[in-house]
Amino acid sequence: xQPLYEKVKxxxxxxxxxxxxxxxxxxPSETELANVYDVSQGTVRKAIDELSAESIxxxxxxxxxxxxxxxxxxxxxxFLRLTSNFGLKEKLDNQLVSFSKEKATNKLxxxxxxxxxxxxxSLKRVLTFNEKPLILDLIKIPAxxxxxxxxxxxxxxxxxxxxxxxxxxxxxMLRADEKIRAINANFESASLLNVKENTSLLxxxxxxxxxxxxxxxxxxxxxxxxxxxxxxxxx
Amino acid sequence: xQPLYEKVKxxxxxxxxxxxxxxxxxxPSETELANVYDVSQGTVRKAIDELSAESIxxxxxxxxxxxxxxxxxxxxxxFLRLTSNFGLKEKLDNQLVSFSKEKATNKLxxxxxxxxxxxxxSLKRVLTFNEKPLILDLIKIPAxxxxxxxxxxxxxxxxxxxxxxxxxxxxxMLRADEKIRAINANFESASLLNVKENTSLLxxxxxxxxxxxxxxxxxxxxxxxxxxxxxxxxx
DNA sequence: GAGTGGTCTAGACCACGGC
DNA sequence: CCGTGGTCTAGACCACTCA
Numbered sequence: 001x002q003p004l005y006e007k008v009k010x011x012x013x014x015x016x017x018x019x020x021x022x023x024x025x026x027x028p029s030e031t032e033l034a035n036v037y038d039v040s041q042g043t044v045r046k047a048i049d050e051l052s053a054e055s056i057x058x059x060x061x062x063x064x065x066x067x068x069x070x071x072x073x074x075x076x077x078x079f080l081r082l083t084s085n086f087g088l089k090e091k092l093d094n095q096l097v098s099f100s101k102e103k104a105t106n107k108l109x110x111x112x113x114x115x116x117x118x119x120x121x122s123l124k125r126v127l128t129f130n131e132k133p134l135i136l137d138l139i140k141i142p143a144x145x146x147x148x149x150x151x152x153x154x155x156x157x158x159x160x161x162x163x164x165x166x167x168x169x170x171x172x173m174l175r176a177d178e179k180i181r182a183i184n185a186n187f188e189s190a191s192l193l194n195v196k197e198n199t200s201l202l203x204x205x206x207x208x209x210x211x212x213x214x215x216x217x218x219x220x221x222x223x224x225x226x227x228x229x230x231x232x233x234x235x
Numbered sequence: 236x237q238p239l240y241e242k243v244k245x246x247x248x249x250x251x252x253x254x255x256x257x258x259x260x261x262x263p264s265e266t267e268l269a270n271v272y273d274v275s276q277g278t279v280r281k282a283i284d285e286l287s288a289e290s291i292x293x294x295x296x297x298x299x300x301x302x303x304x305x306x307x308x309x310x311x312x313x314f315l316r317l318t319s320n321f322g323l324k325e326k327l328d329n330q331l332v333s334f335s336k337e338k339a340t341n342k343l344x345x346x347x348x349x350x351x352x353x354x355x356x357s358l359k360r361v362l363t364f365n366e367k368p369l370i371l372d373l374i375k376i377p378a379x380x381x382x383x384x385x386x387x388x389x390x391x392x393x394x395x396x397x398x399x400x401x402x403x404x405x406x407x408m409l410r411a412d413e414k415i416r417a418i419n420a421n422f423e424s425a426s427l428l429n430v431k432e433n434t435s436l437l438x439x440x441x442x443x444x445x446x447x448x449x450x451x452x453x454x455x456x457x458x459x460x461x462x463x464x465x466x467x468x469x470x
Numbered sequence: 471g472a473g474t475g476g477t478c479t480a481g482a483c484c485a486c487g488g489c
Numbered sequence: 490c491c492g493t494g495g496t497c498t499a500g501a502c503c504a505c506t507c508a
Contacts, residue, residue, distance in 0.1 A: 062486035297505030
């Protein structure tokens with residue numbers, strides 16, 4: 001038998017998926033939800049505790065519980081773990097290199113769990129910090145889930161893809177898995193990142209997931225780690 | 236005012252630091268602890284919930300709550316995040332390259348929060364997977380906290396440093412911070428790892444912490460990422 | 471069957487935010 | 490002042506483990 005609070009958690013998650021409550025908005029109070037679902041307030045609390053631990057909901061004492069959003073200033077970079085060696089605050093900029101539609105390869109179709117040869121959006125861009133090229137990103141997303149996306153929209157959002165996914169397509173990325181390797185820059189990446197060929201680059205391959213572990217973005221980032229490092233916390 | 240369960244959590248942590256309950260052992264039941272600390276069982280539960288979420292304690296339904304240990308099979312590698320590209324299970328081996336005592340540099344003294352120029356143990360080793368060199372580790376630990384450690388002990392433990400820390404010195408590492416970069420192999424690392432000079436290597440700089448965020452190990456690992464990658468989960 | 475952690479409830483009071 | 494989430498309690502019952 002499934003615990004009651006797990007059922008409540010699922011119901012709340014469903015409402016979130018349905019867009020019943022929007023990012024940034026408050027959800028009903030614990031007592032209200034307890035009445036709606038006909039359980040005790042403590043049970044709702046336990047469900048919200050877990051969603052809050054997963055950063056899906058945000059509690060604010062005295063105010064209420066809010067749907068997490070990526071539209072706030074400090075969440076612009078979402079999954080970016082690169083930090084300056086000197087701890088400086090940096091000016092982020094973004095140049096779109098290419099934008100196209102293409103057919104998914106079998107490998108990509110499998111990763112994104114879509115039909116083989118379905119249409120995907122593929123884009124390449126360079127992120128600069130303080131005018132210096134730092135990351136070359138190759139991003140692939142299924143066209144089906146992002147209908148009507150254009151190069152102009154990407155440029156306008158200044159590189160905050162996750163903000164665009166959320167505000168324009170109602171797609172909230174909740175978690176991501178990354179595979180990290182060290183590789184040598186080839187001709188293209190070297191010239192775009194303004195480094196010598198064969199320079200060591202950090203290769204970060206990322207799959208991002210929305211609700212219910214549905215993968216919706218594949219991304220390969222090549223990073224110059226002369227003045228930056230990738231943070232990782234283990235426990 | 237500090238919540239009651241936070242106080243209980245601190246008391247439990249103190250007992251753990253004092254070694255009152257050893258790794259692998261069960262701690263007193265929730266009701267017993269509630270009597271000892273003169274709080275309700277629910278309050279003890281909340282304290283243990285958090286320690287359990289931090290993997291400091293392990294709950295086992297019907298049996299009791301146990302002190303986490305690193306002596307079990309699957310925890311041998313503790314903080315190692317490298318995975319084979321092919322998902323294979325691999326045979327780990329370990330060669331000690333050097334072992335020495337030296338004076339801490341100012342930088343290291345600051346990182347480990349010890350007096351400048353205090354004695355530290357410095358060791359270098361190569362980890363091989365399926366006979367192939369994979370990681371070159373440089374490890375530095377304060378001699379003060381690991382009195383009597385010898386090269387023989389390290390060799391005998393077959394590279395499981397964290398297991399040795401725990402079983403021989405009562406030091407349990409709870410978490411670690413890592414800084415990851417891509418670098419080029421120099422002459423020494425290239426020859427020890429059996430790759431060409433200037434090959435790209437993953438540089439993983441790690442600081443490990445025991446109870447109360449006390450740093451007790453600094454480590455630099457250089458990894459060959461041809462057939463392996465570093466896993467990272469973001470949320 | 472006894473003892474443990476796991477779930478669920480109901481109710482009291484506290485701390486914070488905002489009107 | 491009210492409504493919110495945060496803490497704390499007490500007690501009931503369930504699920505699991507082991508002798």
